[in-house]
Amino acid sequence: GHGAVAVGNVGTPIVAAVAGAPAADGADHAAGADPAGGPDVLAVELSSYQLHWSDTVAPYAAAVLNVAPDHLDWHGSMESYAADKGKIYALGGMAIVNADDAWSVRLAEGAARTVGFTLGTPAPGQLGVVDGLLVDRAFVADPANEAVELAELHDVRPFAPHNVANALAAAALARAYGVPAEAVREGLRAYRPDPHRNAQVATVAKVDYVDDSKATNPHAAAASLAAYESVVWIAGGLLKGADVEDLVRSRADRLRGAVLLGADRAQIARALARHAPNVPVVEVSGIETMSMDDIMDRVVAAATRLAAPGDTVLLAPAGASFDMFTDYGARGDAFAAAVLRLAENR
Known part of the structure; x- marks a missing residue:
């Protein structure tokens, strides 16, 4: 229900979306948004390189999906690489963490509010999997006693454990912005993976x-x-x-x-x-x-x-x-x- 555009590391730069420039793929990236004000929401992917140089991007909510050795030839060490990824939490907003990834949890320490996602049964304040369902025990009135169904496992395509984790992270970011559970389900069902991903x-x-x-x-x-x-x-x-x-x-x-x-x-x-x-x-x-x-x-x-x-x-x-x-x-x-x-x- 919100006018949104995917921007950042691949495709349209954040500043181009804010300034109203055409999307990198030539599409009307602000379709459904307020014509005068541009998109309502920016769904942003930031690389570790971009975060290294960024000090002013303040996300409404942010997620680190995982941290594993990569780009160490540029960052110099695993610690430096992780620290640059962790800047996405330091810049403000709700921290969405992978409860199954120790680095993701560690990098969010000190955040004002943390919401986890897991491939296991979610604790209060988390999203997770129960009996073949993706469920939310974070963005509900009573997390200790209440859960809401978001989708079924077969709604995640292509089905693989890491894609279920990706879906939970995306759901948490959307729910943080107030997107209803039914819209999360429809979003997952309508999603078509980009090429070269399983x-x-x-x-x-x-x-x-x-x-x-x-x-x-x-x-x-x-x-x-x-x-x-x-x-x-x-x-x-x-x-x-x-x-x-x-x-x-x-x-x-x-x-x-x-x-x-x-x-x-x-x-x-x-x-x-x-x-x-x-x-x-x-x-x-x-x-x-x-x-x-x-x-x-x-x-x-x-x-x-x-x-x-x-x-x-x-x-x-x-x-x-x-x-x-x-x-x-x-x-x-x-x-x-x-x-x-x-x-x-x-």
């Missing part, structure tokens, strides 16, 4: 091929792998100073095979040798003069040879794409095109 590309010979090129760090890749039981994992790229040991150790039992490419593939290969020694690994090398299509054809062919009916071939690289591709979108597009060529030739 996107099912095709099923070929009873093997699913999934594009999660947006998984550009080990934490995101771990969340992606957790959504599938038996995986041929396509990984590699620029790790940006992050460690993959915990990722491989925690998800080794799901791996049927791995196909590695990119600048830091050797680091992932070493982790696999230590923590998943029985998992077959193919390193795709010698591709410096090949086209992107040829590279991905080779990668997909190698993954297909490792896969059995019922498996998922999953592109969840755990690294950035800039060593080989323009961005993660180009990487995902190349993967999807290679899968479709495979399907056509079967």
Whole structure:
């Protein structure tokens, strides 16, 4: 019911929305808003880099979804990276915290009001999951004795634990602004994920091929792998100073095979040798003069040879794409095109 626009790190800058400039995608980003005053609400994503330099953005409510090693080559240390993320809480407003993530909770210490979200049963003052339902025990009259149903688990698409957490965080931010429970449900049902986020590309010979090129760090890749039981994992790229040991150790039992490419593939290969020694690994090398299509054809062919009916071939690289591709979108597009060529030739 509110005129809103998504702005910030990807797409339309905050200042452009405030100034009434056209949205980055050419759409009327203020549709439904007051024509004289612009959008009612800005839904803002801020990167750790943007927060590093920001001292005046004061959110009405703010959430840190999680903190895991990333961009350490720029920030210098995990502590500095976390501190920059935590600035989103220091700038004011209600703190929405991931109760299942110790860093998120720690960064919100000292906030005037804190609301948690969890994949478990929510305590008073939290949002969580009960009997297949997303429920709110924070934005109700009597949190100790009252809860309101927001949605069902199958309303979250694509379904995966990390996407349920994302939905709860988004619901908490909306509820903080007074959005009714029914509107949260409709918002989740109407949501269509952006490309390259656990996107099912095709099923070929009873093997699913999934594009999660947006998984550009080990934490995101771990969340992606957790959504599938038996995986041929396509990984590699620029790790940006992050460690993959915990990722491989925690998800080794799901791996049927791995196909590695990119600048830091050797680091992932070493982790696999230590923590998943029985998992077959193919390193795709010698591709410096090949086209992107040829590279991905080779990668997909190698993954297909490792896969059995019922498996998922999953592109969840755990690294950035800039060593080989323009961005993660180009990487995902190349993967999807290679899968479709495979399907056509079967």
